[in-house]
Amino acid sequence: MTDQSHTRFSVALNVNGVKRKTEVRSADILLDVLRNNFGLTGAKPGCLNGDCGSCTVLVNGWPIKSCMMLAVAASNTNIVTVEGLKGSATQRAFIEKNAFQCGYCTPGFIMNIEGLSAIHPDADDSIIEEWLQSNICRCTSYEEIKAAVYKVLGKKPEAGR
Amino acid sequence: MESIGRSVIRKDAVAKVTGAAKYTADLKTVGSLYAKLVTSPYGHARILSIDTSAAEKVNGVHKILTGKDTNILTGEEIKDRPILATDRVRYHGEPVAVVIADTLAIAKQAANLVNVSYSPLPVIRSPKEAYQQGVPLVHEHLGDYEKIAEVFPKPGTNICNHTKIRKGSMEIGWAKSTVVVETEVSFPPSDHCAMETRSVSAEILPNGQVIIHSSSQVPFTIKKMLSSIFGLNQGKITVHTPLVGGAYGGKSAIQLEFIAYLASSAIGGQKVQLINSREEDFITSPVHLGLDAKVKLGCDAEGYLQAAEITLLFDGGAYSDKAVDMSRAAATDCTGPYQVENLWCDSFCMYTNHPYATSFRGFGHPESTFAVERAIERLAEKLGMDPIEFRWKNAIRPGQTTPTQVILNESRIGNVRRCIERVRELINWEEGRRIEITPERIRAKGVSCFWKNSNIDTNAGSGAILKFNEDGTVHLNCGVIEIGTGSRTVLAQIAAQKLGIDVDQIYVEMDIDTSSTPEHYKTVASRGLWMAGRAVLAAAEDAIGQLLNVAAQVFRVSLDDLDIGKGFVFLKDNPARKLALKELVYGYVYPNGNAIGSQVIGRGSYTLRGMTFLDPKTGKGVPGPDWTVGAQAVEVEWNKRDYTYKILRAVTVIDAGTIINPKLAQGQVKGAMHMGLSFASREGFIFGPNEVVETTQFRTYKVLRYGENPDYTVDFVVTPSRETAYGLRGIGEHALIGMPAALANSLSTAAEVHLNRLPLTPELIWRMKTGGVR
Numbered sequence: 001m002t003d004q005s006h007t008r009f010s011v012a013l014n015v016n017g018v019k020r021k022t023e024v025r026s027a028d029i030l031l032d033v034l035r036n037n038f039g040l041t042g043a044k045p046g047c048l049n050g051d052c053g054s055c056t057v058l059v060n061g062w063p064i065k066s067c068m069m070l071a072v073a074a075s076n077t078n079i080v081t082v083e084g085l086k087g088s089a090t091q092r093a094f095i096e097k098n099a100f101q102c103g104y105c106t107p108g109f110i111m112n113i114e115g116l117s118a119i120h121p122d123a124d125d126s127i128i129e130e131w132l133q134s135n136i137c138r139c140t141s142y143e144e145i146k147a148a149v150y151k152v153l154g155k156k157p158e159a160g161r
Numbered sequence: 162m163e164s165i166g167r168s169v170i171r172k173d174a175v176a177k178v179t180g181a182a183k184y185t186a187d188l189k190t191v192g193s194l195y196a197k198l199v200t201s202p203y204g205h206a207r208i209l210s211i212d213t214s215a216a217e218k219v220n221g222v223h224k225i226l227t228g229k230d231t232n233i234l235t236g237e238e239i240k241d242r243p244i245l246a247t248d249r250v251r252y253h254g255e256p257v258a259v260v261i262a263d264t265l266a267i268a269k270q271a272a273n274l275v276n277v278s279y280s281p282l283p284v285i286r287s288p289k290e291a292y293q294q295g296v297p298l299v300h301e302h303l304g305d306y307e308k309i310a311e312v313f314p315k316p317g318t319n320i321c322n323h324t325k326i327r328k329g330s331m332e333i334g335w336a337k338s339t340v341v342v343e344t345e346v347s348f349p350p351s352d353h354c355a356m357e358t359r360s361v362s363a364e365i366l367p368n369g370q371v372i373i374h375s376s377s378q379v380p381f382t383i384k385k386m387l388s389s390i391f392g393l394n395q396g397k398i399t400v401h402t403p404l405v406g407g408a409y410g411g412k413s414a415i416q417l418e419f420i421a422y423l424a425s426s427a428i429g430g431q432k433v434q435l436i437n438s439r440e441e442d443f444i445t446s447p448v449h450l451g452l453d454a455k456v457k458l459g460c461d462a463e464g465y466l467q468a469a470e471i472t473l474l475f476d477g478g479a480y481s482d483k484a485v486d487m488s489r490a491a492a493t494d495c496t497g498p499y500q501v502e503n504l505w506c507d508s509f510c511m512y513t514n515h516p517y518a519t520s521f522r523g524f525g526h527p528e529s530t531f532a533v534e535r536a537i538e539r540l541a542e543k544l545g546m547d548p549i550e551f552r553w554k555n556a557i558r559p560g561q562t563t564p565t566q567v568i569l570n571e572s573r574i575g576n577v578r579r580c581i582e583r584v585r586e587l588i589n590w591e592e593g594r595r596i597e598i599t600p601e602r603i604r605a606k607g608v609s610c611f612w613k614n615s616n617i618d619t620n621a622g623s624g625a626i627l628k629f630n631e632d633g634t635v636h637l638n639c640g641v642i643e644i645g646t647g648s649r650t651v652l653a654q655i656a657a658q659k660l661g662i663d664v665d666q667i668y669v670e671m672d673i674d675t676s677s678t679p680e681h682y683k684t685v686a687s688r689g690l691w692m693a694g695r696a697v698l699a700a701a702e703d704a705i706g707q708l709l710n711v712a713a714q715v716f717r718v719s720l721d722d723l724d725i726g727k728g729f730v731f732l733k734d735n736p737a738r739k740l741a742l743k744e745l746v747y748g749y750v751y752p753n754g755n756a757i758g759s760q761v762i763g764r765g766s767y768t769l770r771g772m773t774f775l776d777p778k779t780g781k782g783v784p785g786p787d788w789t790v791g792a793q794a795v796e797v798e799w800n801k802r803d804y805t806y807k808i809l810r811a812v813t814v815i816d817a818g819t820i821i822n823p824k825l826a827q828g829q830v831k832g833a834m835h836m837g838l839s840f841a842s843r844e845g846f847i848f849g850p851n852e853v854v855e856t857t858q859f860r861t862y863k864v865l866r867y868g869e870n871p872d873y874t875v876d877f878v879v880t881p882s883r884e885t886a887y888g889l890r891g892i893g894e895h896a897l898i899g900m901p902a903a904l905a906n907s908l909s910t911a912a913e914v915h916l917n918r919l920p921l922t923p924e925l926i927w928r929m930k931t932g933g934v935r
């Protein structure tokens with residue numbers, strides 16, 4: 001690495017419906033720019049490695065692990081973070097179903113479910129599982145999160161398995 | 162307006178679903194500098210040299226500290242751990258140097274350029290190996306370390322604590338035993354894996370004021386430790402802890418705080434942030450301990466336990482931290498919730514060349530319970546008795562004594578038998594505990610009991626302040642950290658109930674500031690609601706006293722004539738004569754302008770009573786105020802052909818005393834069960850040559866993910882405690898405790914083989930079943 005890598009470029013990012021200009025290094029990940037440059041700390045670092053999903057945001061409607069995307073690659077996209085939601089069904093369901101404890105994984109799960117419910121409004125259990133296995137919650141039993149997803153998708157809770 | 166028994170929405174709910182919730186690393190300050198650790202790539206090695214010259218040349222580097230700059234030993238019980246390694250590293254991931262730079266990217270770049278040369282040393286790979294004669298010592302100077310009186314290290318060995326439990330007579334016990342079994346269990350260290358990695362910042366103001374922000378369960382202890390280690394007046398130190406992103410015991414250790422403080426002080430007090438990477442959080446910061454254990458149990462022909470001999474060798478890793486206390490706690494409850502008249506237990510905390518351990522949810526109990534419950538399962542089997550019946554028969558009851566010879570009453574022990582009876586119903590035990598669904602697929606059930614006391618400092622306590630606003634709303638200020646349990650919400654319910662107002666009228670800030678928040682010992686040991694609940698009750702009583710005093714003057718009656726409720730102070734014999742709280746909370750003003758009374762500020766504090774240190778020879782003593790007990794069951798479906806299995810159901814019945822918030826209580830219990838199953842089924846570090854940890858990422862260190870969970874059933878038995886607010890009991894940790902044993906018991910039944918190791922992977926079952934040969 002040379003000092004060159006600390007040089008900054010100007011980029012414009014479209015975040016939560018607002019076009020915002022900022023300075024980034026070419027190596028800066030989207031997560032760090034959202035958090036450090038814009039103060040949008042809802043997306044959390046959990047592993048910076050794509051393993052935990054706590055950094056999930058929507059990019060053009062798809063849940064993306066913002067630790068795995070360079071900030072420069074996100075210009076000309078539409079980025080939505082948890083701060084961009086305004087009392088969404090997922091947020092309400094999380095409160096109603098007690099789907100969090102420490103809350104650290106919560107923005108990531110919520111953004112993933114926001115993407116899921118838009119892209120697969122009729123998702124069955126196997127699709128839900130495939131999507132939500134990309135996030136880790138260490139506090140809850142996942143039953144509470146499952147109840148919240150079901151609520152968002154309008155699915156009936158099944159009895160046992 | 163009842164607040165007790167209602168599933169009130171958590172006070173932090175909206176913040177947590179909107180991203181507004183702030184955790185330590187979310188608090189950004191312009192001008193903060195960043196620190197990055199250089200850590201050991203070996204499990205045990207001599208440091209030959211450290212060359213920082215290339216790293217210092219990187220633009221933007223302010224300072225690089227090594228062990229030479231920080232020659233101080235730390236440790237709450239035994240001062241055995243250097244802040245940065247000096248001549249030698251004792252575990253993979255140990256901090257060796259710290260780089261302080263303008264940005265994290267620069268700090269990382271420079272950290273990569275710090276050139277440390279090592280010469281590897283022989284390693285201690287397990288507590289069993291550590292216990293052998295003639296093996297290398299992890300700490301040669303153990304005898305020279307400063308320590309508290311209640312730990313018993315043995316200089317010249319790798320033993321950093323030895324707890325002895327001696328009760329009854331082993332001779333009589335074995336003589337009465339007609340059936341005897343011996344079981345050995347073992348499992349490696351693992352990790353807490355809180356989703357928020359540990360993170361701190363430190364700053365020293367020109368007037369000497371030290372300001373720490375830390376993702377911690379113990380901000381008040383951080384203050385005391387910084388004070389004692391660096392000789393600072395406690396008033397000069399303020400520790401802030403905002404919301405914490407999961408802890409599970411792992412954030413009760415103090416480590417990064419020391420490094421950040423030294424880093425800040427080395428650069429003139431500027432603010433320095435130090436945040437663990439996930440890899441560092443796995444191994445550099447303390448882990449969950451491992452165990453090698455041996456249990457010998459005997460019972461008579463009717464199935465009553467007569468004798469137990471238990472040897473626990475805990476893997477405390479390279480430094481003692483809280484593992485020494487966990488080894489003691491495990492000993493105090495070593496039999497599980499069963500009556501055993503004749504008992505001998507030796508519990509050792511061993512030094513090894515593994516990452517060092519600190520508190521983990523259950524504090525030594527999930528570990529020792531796995532050992533003893535596996536032995537109980539075998540004993541019942543050998544005797545030919547149903548394992549649930551065996552447990553029910555031996556379940557400990559009021560009037561009997563614990564391993565440390567505490568005489569029990571109902572308030573202290575609750576109702577173990579009732580929990581067992583209910584679990585039996587809920588898991589449908591009668592249908593049979595091993596059913597062949599198809600020739601390949603076997604369904605099987607296993608059970609376990611649990612109990613746990615707190616084992617914290619004998620004088621641990623808590624304080625609370627209730628401060629009224631002019632409109633009658635209240636701020637609750639107390640030192641229990643919001644680590645996810647919802648305790649601060651439940652404490653608001655307790656305050657609301659006592660003050661007779663709606664819980665919505667009570668406001669709870671989520672961050673702790675040790676300079677203005679009343680102290681809560683530590684947010685550990687399921688003692689948050691237990692102790693702070695009492696403090697909040699006392700504060701509410703104090704506030705009520707002040708309110709009634711003013712009202713008594715207004716009405717010209719005596720205090721006995723008054724009562725409080727529904728937002729009013731009123732006359733008992735004429736409730737229509739009343740004053741709204743808001744007419745009293747800032748004092749009462751008469752029509753002519755005269756005022757009496759003043760702002761109501763309720764104050765309360767509480768300290769545990771009647772706790773004692775343990776007798777070093779017999780273990781006799783009172784380790785905590787009460788036990789939370791319960792029974793658990795797991796049902797699995799195991800595949801005979803490929804040895805894989807699915808966990809179908811898990812059941813917990815816990816005697817939780819009075820439930821203040823049912824939804825939150827359910828969540829705590831299920832979350833703990835889940836963590837226990839994750840630990841038991843797939844977690845545990847894999848070590849390579851020189852005890853290098855090979856699994857420091859979630860792609861190699863597996864935890865349960867969405868959909869891999871079974872169905873969870875939770876039910877409560879209610880034996881109120883007589884000592885706590887409204888009869889509640891601690892429940893944060895307990896449902897983890899029996900899960901590993903219940904899972905192992907179910908899989909052992911399914912596969913018809915004794916599974917005494919963790920994690921319970923299909924490969925382990927295959928090895929045990931076939932000897933590892935195809």
Ligand code: FES
Nearest residue numbers: 046047048053067
């Ligand atoms: S921080 Fe991005 S996946 Fe973990």
Ligand code: FES
Nearest residue numbers: 101102137138139
């Ligand atoms: S709520 Fe704590 S990690 Fe999910």
